[in-house]
Amino acid sequence: MKAIAWTYIAALVAVTFAHLNWQAELGNPxxxxxxxxxxLAGMLARLAYPQSPSFTCLLMIGSVSALCFSHFLANGNYGSPMDIIVAMTAALWGIALGAMLSRLISPASKRTALY
Structure with a gap:
């Protein structure tokens, strides 16, 4: 799961650098x-690191920062502060969804017979 999460985050940064207009644009802001x-990246990161919520948050802060910087290198602008707020909020929602899924998956695999 860790390899999937890291590969997905690296793919997001790579798509930002893509010259073939692989970035989907829906408009401003x-x-x-x-x-x-x-x-989705936040959810995958949380599922990959279920015991480390602080590391997951730091990973997503770093990922959003890397995406903003790569967006600057590819397009020449940072975007608005609202872009960063929306990106951080989306990553945090993903972490929350990943935590919920992790709790749903984890108890089922850790059940022990008390009989």
């Missing part, structure tokens, strides 16, 4: 597809 992608 922020990109909805990017928010959904960051939500």
């Amino acid at each position: 922020f990109d909805v597809y990017r928010a959904v992608a960051l939500c």
